[in-house]
Amino acid sequence: MKSNQTPAQIHRIRPTLGAHQKLKTLVLHILSPYINAFTFHSSFRLRSATSPKKPLTPAAAAATTTVTMKYNPRVSSSRRKNRKAHFSAPSSLRRILMSAPLSTDLRQKYNVRSMPIRKDDEVQVVRGTYKGREGKVVQVYRRKWVIHIERITREKVNGSTVNVGINPSKVVITKLRLDKDRKSLLDRKAKGRAVGDKEKGTKFTAEDIMQNVD
Structure with a gap:
């Protein structure tokens, strides 16, 4: 040394x-x-x-077993790629991304959790500066990712009044403007939700169990 x-x-x-x-x-x-x-x-x-390695015990071998995750080459977790996809999304995708949750009453009535928001829907703001305010949607501004609600405005320096943009995720829909297409969408979403709930629930009913016992 x-x-x-x-x-x-x-x-x-x-x-x-x-x-x-x-x-x-x-x-x-x-x-x-x-x-x-x-x-x-x-x-x-x-x-x-x-140096020679000692053989692993079955328990140790099971503990060191690697699990291969599912990998889709078309899906990226890159921050900049996801931001680019979000802000360059076409209007057809922005319609879906600008969805809002339904109120508790509407959710129980239609068995649907959320819907793409549209003009003439009645909403209530549940978060933010205008929390508690209610009104009808007067415009869905997809370019800026916001909606305009009646009576939620501000006054500019020159004295003119303009609507304040509200993010759709900050509101709940209290009344839907229903037409033929909207009703069809509600039916499809409700059917899909019912199938999903059935698959997540019990695999066998009480009748199936009794038949197997006999």
Whole structure:
């Protein structure tokens, strides 16, 4: 390991060495602790790598089993790719993304959780500065991802009045404007939700169990 001699003592022991050799000796003396430590760790890693490994027990093997996740090459988790897809989405996709949840009464009535918001729906703001305000949707501004609600306005510096944009996720729909297409969409969503609830529930009914017992 590290030598007990100082550089000055080394110089006195070897007075006949040249300047180049003295410099080399001094550098080796300073770096010798690091060289010895590096050699020790390298030999330890080599012994660890070449030493035979003990076989794993069944429990340990089960614990170290790797699980392969599903991977879809068309789906990215990149932040910038998702932001680009969001802000460059066409109007047809923005319609779906600008959905709002239904109120508790409507959810129980139609068995539907949310719907794409549209003009003439009646909504209530549940979060934000205008929490508690109710009104009819006068415009769905898809370019800015907001909706305009009647009586939720502000006054500009020049005295004119403009609507305040509200994010659809900050409101609940209290009354739907129903037409043929909207009713068809409600029916489709309700059927899909019913099938999903049935699959998540019990796989067998009481009648099926009694038949198996017989």
